[in-house]
Amino acid sequence: MSGKWIPIVIFNKPDETKSVLIGKNRLESLTDGIFAFAMTLLVTSLILPRSAIVTETSGIALARLLPDFYHYIIAFFVLAAFWVGHHEQLSKIHHLDRNLLFLNIIGLFFVTLVPFSTSFIGDYSNDVIATVVFELNLLILGLIFTIQWYYATRKYRLVSTEYPESDIRRRMNHQFVIPAISLFGIVITILGFDNSTMVYMASPLVAYAVDRYAKKP
Numbered sequence: 001m002s003g004k005w006i007p008i009v010i011f012n013k014p015d016e017t018k019s020v021l022i023g024k025n026r027l028e029s030l031t032d033g034i035f036a037f038a039m040t041l042l043v044t045s046l047i048l049p050r051s052a053i054v055t056e057t058s059g060i061a062l063a064r065l066l067p068d069f070y071h072y073i074i075a076f077f078v079l080a081a082f083w084v085g086h087h088e089q090l091s092k093i094h095h096l097d098r099n100l101l102f103l104n105i106i107g108l109f110f111v112t113l114v115p116f117s118t119s120f121i122g123d124y125s126n127d128v129i130a131t132v133v134f135e136l137n138l139l140i141l142g143l144i145f146t147i148q149w150y151y152a153t154r155k156y157r158l159v160s161t162e163y164p165e166s167d168i169r170r171r172m173n174h175q176f177v178i179p180a181i182s183l184f185g186i187v188i189t190i191l192g193f194d195n196s197t198m199v200y201m202a203s204p205l206v207a208y209a210v211d212r213y214a215k216k217p
Contacts, residue, residue, distance in 0.1 A: 022098070034108050039076055045119040067125040071118050072118060075114055081203070085145060092152075094158060103144060106144055107141060121134040131196060131197065135197065138179075139182035141178075142179035143179050149171060181206065
């Protein structure tokens with residue numbers, strides 16, 4: 001040896017040791033199945049108890065089901081909106097990592113709770129606790145989907161760098177619609193207003209207004 005130092009360069013694999021990228025197909029299949037099951041299970045909140053079938057006329061029984069049917073409609077279309085939003089999110093994400101996969105699993109957990117919270121508020125339609133449970137379920141679900149989008153797009157972590165920043169912000173604003181409506185519903189419920197879940201009827205109009213605002217130069 002001549003006594004000279006010989007430089008040795010060690011190459012590390014980029015990011016693979018920190019974040020394992022995962023394909024989307026299995027998550028998409030799991031998500032579709034859970035959303036489909038949850039949306040189907042919602043209809044069980046409309047089943048009459050055996051005692052009502054024996055003691056009541058069909059007209060009275062149908063009238064008793066109206067609050068349940070009303071909350072069924074809200075929960076069904078809110079879940080449908082979440083499914084569409086989740087599908088659009090994944091279409092912009094090229095891969096998953098473990099953190100986003102974990103966030104998705106948490107989100108699906110709250111999806112499976114929607115049939116319970118819908119049935120609960122149907123049984124106690126004028127009860128403050130039941131109403132807050134229903135609205136809190138949708139609030140947390142919306143926030144988790146918002147966090148997912150923020151995580152995936154932060155510094156273009158899991159989306160293409162060619163994806164416009166304006167579209168990222170527009171979708172982020174859109175994700176806040178259901179959480180904001182749910183929070184408003186919880187507040188007015190605690191203040192003593194009945195039928196606070198009617199605020200969800202305004203969600204299409206609010207979403208439209210947010211989109212119009214986001215498109216302004």
